Amino acid sequence: xxxxxxxxxxxxxxxxxxxxxxxxxxxxxxxxxxxxxxxxxxxxxxxxxxxxxxxxxxxxxxxxxxxxxxxxxxxxxxxxxxxxxxxxxxxxxxxxxxxxxxxxxxxxxxxxxxxxxxxxxxxxxxxxxxxxxxxxxxxxxxxxxxxxxxxxxxxxxxxxxxxxxxxxxxxxxxxxxxxxxxxxxxxxxxxxxxxxxxxxxxxxxxxxxxxxxxxxxxxxxxxxxxxxxxxxxxxxxxxxxxxxxxxxxxxxxxxxxxxxxxxxxxxxxxxxxxxxxxxxxxxxxxxxxxxxxxxxxxxxxxxxxxxxxxxxxxxxxxxxxxxxxxx
Amino acid sequence: xxxxxxxxxxxxxxxxxxxxxxxxxxxxxxxxxxxxxxxxxxxxxxxxxxxxxxxxxxxxxxxxxxxxxxxxxxxxxxxxxxxxxxxxxxxxxxxxxxxxxxxxxxxxxxxxxxxxxxxxxxxxxxxxxxxxxxxxxxxxxxxxxxxxxxxxxxxxxxxxxxxxxxxxxxxxxxxxxxxxxxxxxxxxxxxxxxxxxxxxxxxxxxxxxxxxxxxxxxxxxxxxxxxxxxxxxxxxxxxxxxxxxxxxxxxxxxxxxxxxxxxxxxxxxxxxxxxxxxxxxxxxxxxxxxxxxxxxxxxxxxxxxxxxxxxxxxxxxxxxxxxxxxx
Numbered sequence: 001x002x003x004x005x006x007x008x009x010x011x012x013x014x015x016x017x018x019x020x021x022x023x024x025x026x027x028x029x030x031x032x033x034x035x036x037x038x039x040x041x042x043x044x045x046x047x048x049x050x051x052x053x054x055x056x057x058x059x060x061x062x063x064x065x066x067x068x069x070x071x072x073x074x075x076x077x078x079x080x081x082x083x084x085x086x087x088x089x090x091x092x093x094x095x096x097x098x099x100x101x102x103x104x105x106x107x108x109x110x111x112x113x114x115x116x117x118x119x120x121x122x123x124x125x126x127x128x129x130x131x132x133x134x135x136x137x138x139x140x141x142x143x144x145x146x147x148x149x150x151x152x153x154x155x156x157x158x159x160x161x162x163x164x165x166x167x168x169x170x171x172x173x174x175x176x177x178x179x180x181x182x183x184x185x186x187x188x189x190x191x192x193x194x195x196x197x198x199x200x201x202x203x204x205x206x207x208x209x210x211x212x213x214x215x216x217x218x219x220x221x222x223x224x225x226x227x228x229x230x231x232x233x234x235x236x237x238x239x240x241x242x243x244x245x246x247x248x249x250x251x252x253x254x255x256x257x258x259x260x261x262x263x264x265x266x267x268x269x270x271x272x273x274x275x276x277x278x279x280x281x282x283x284x285x286x287x288x289x290x291x292x293x294x295x296x297x298x299x300x301x302x303x304x305x306x307x308x309x310x311x312x313x314x315x316x317x318x319x320x321x322x323x324x325x326x327x
Numbered sequence: 328x329x330x331x332x333x334x335x336x337x338x339x340x341x342x343x344x345x346x347x348x349x350x351x352x353x354x355x356x357x358x359x360x361x362x363x364x365x366x367x368x369x370x371x372x373x374x375x376x377x378x379x380x381x382x383x384x385x386x387x388x389x390x391x392x393x394x395x396x397x398x399x400x401x402x403x404x405x406x407x408x409x410x411x412x413x414x415x416x417x418x419x420x421x422x423x424x425x426x427x428x429x430x431x432x433x434x435x436x437x438x439x440x441x442x443x444x445x446x447x448x449x450x451x452x453x454x455x456x457x458x459x460x461x462x463x464x465x466x467x468x469x470x471x472x473x474x475x476x477x478x479x480x481x482x483x484x485x486x487x488x489x490x491x492x493x494x495x496x497x498x499x500x501x502x503x504x505x506x507x508x509x510x511x512x513x514x515x516x517x518x519x520x521x522x523x524x525x526x527x528x529x530x531x532x533x534x535x536x537x538x539x540x541x542x543x544x545x546x547x548x549x550x551x552x553x554x555x556x557x558x559x560x561x562x563x564x565x566x567x568x569x570x571x572x573x574x575x576x577x578x579x580x581x582x583x584x585x586x587x588x589x590x591x592x593x594x595x596x597x598x599x600x601x602x603x604x605x606x607x608x609x610x611x612x613x614x615x616x617x618x619x620x621x622x623x624x625x626x627x628x629x630x631x632x633x634x635x636x637x638x639x640x641x642x643x644x645x646x647x648x649x650x651x652x653x654x
Contacts, residue, residue: 091495110418132571146572147487147490153488153491157484157488160474160480160483160484164480168418168477244473
């Protein structure tokens, strides 16, 4: 089996690549080859015995998606995207990468399908950013997508294309609406959502973190490990069970910031919690106000997708995956 | 005021043009100029004293949308589309006209906005085809758009672009999800939905019509006159009241085929009803099974959009607008 990962140099892309390399199989099928695509060359995973090709490519440029499709990957994970803040700041770049790049990939597959019946599995990462306030809690599976960012708009369009191209039989697609990923490993970044991770990640290693919002803020989370699990399940699931509605809100954990902090206290004590400094930021408070508080995710749950059910579990996954297993 | 109508040669486009010409105003503003755009040159309306320019153009071709935008229309009605059956048969043409053409128009406006702050009202005709079965009855305003045709997909993408470009301030857009238009004037056509009109239109003038589905089939209707009314109201409505969710399911009349026939009986007698021949068509029965039975349309109704409330009214509008006022 030949697997392609587009956006392989990103955080989730790297974890997915490494997990596939470690397991050596997708479902019950041995992986013989991986093609890693990103705007920079992604590192090859460790411990994988098959062929690895790492390519720097931008699918919004003419002919680039066709090069990947010419190698006829059996499964394509499409994770590449300009993130929310950048797509909002740079209108052209967001539409070019997130919409035109996605459409170029889908169309290259369509052309190949017309040539020889090629019909790969396509796993597309979408986002809860396809929803915009006012939002009910929990958000039902049949709630309309009315994004309030260009990023969310581009993801919602990608979802529509994915469903139509799948209905036409050009490929067999599934769209995975990821929760906010928490605890995101690495250094603090400037994403407005960054505090959800940093108020746990930094105190776990004895460093201070800033909380810019009230503890009552409720949001929707899943660990990086759960996110990789969603993608793998999406790649192996029997899509006949999914039907024509190919885009699924993933399960996750709805929690308030206060609940996050109490989980931190249970795992790492009062000393860790004391490292969180509450410095209200009106701009972030206003943004977060429109974010999804939580989902029913009934369809995805019935289809076998699963995520953590407590922040203690999310913190434990971070300790195991990023901190060598103990504090 | 300068008004542009894209898709001016179509049935609704012609009626809209003629209505604007007859009234001479849009809301309370006098119309000085109309630009009519379609793939063929639309006829100039009668009784209009302002300037009329009729242009044959295809906005999916580079530079074409820019020519219209260079004339800086104050209000743009975008009605042009490849219809459902043709967009399903010809994948490339449907995406080219319905998606690329719409995006080319929106982007030409965006570029003009960046140049000089140009910010027209854009009234975009969408369709209940953005919804796909299984559908509740009535369909609430916050129900998700999961189209089951490429046409519906293209319209749903147009809606998303309209909202994002409006949110960004490039133009002030509103999307009008039209019910099935009934009674569509003219000759019988091969559209699967054609029978909804022909079972009334033909018997009203003493001709036979074929009913391919059961009388229990329920669908969602509005007259051509109501459709023009939606567009005019969308063009003059205070969009601050609408907020960022710019696409509205219009009010309409939910009726079964049996209810249509009983209205025909009341207006034109048993002799007219006897002209309807029931010839089941399994292909049409299967297609119609997935169509929208009816909508709540609460938001549009609260915003002042209105449609007929009985099929007697719809038939009466047809008699007045198409048959000279009497049978």
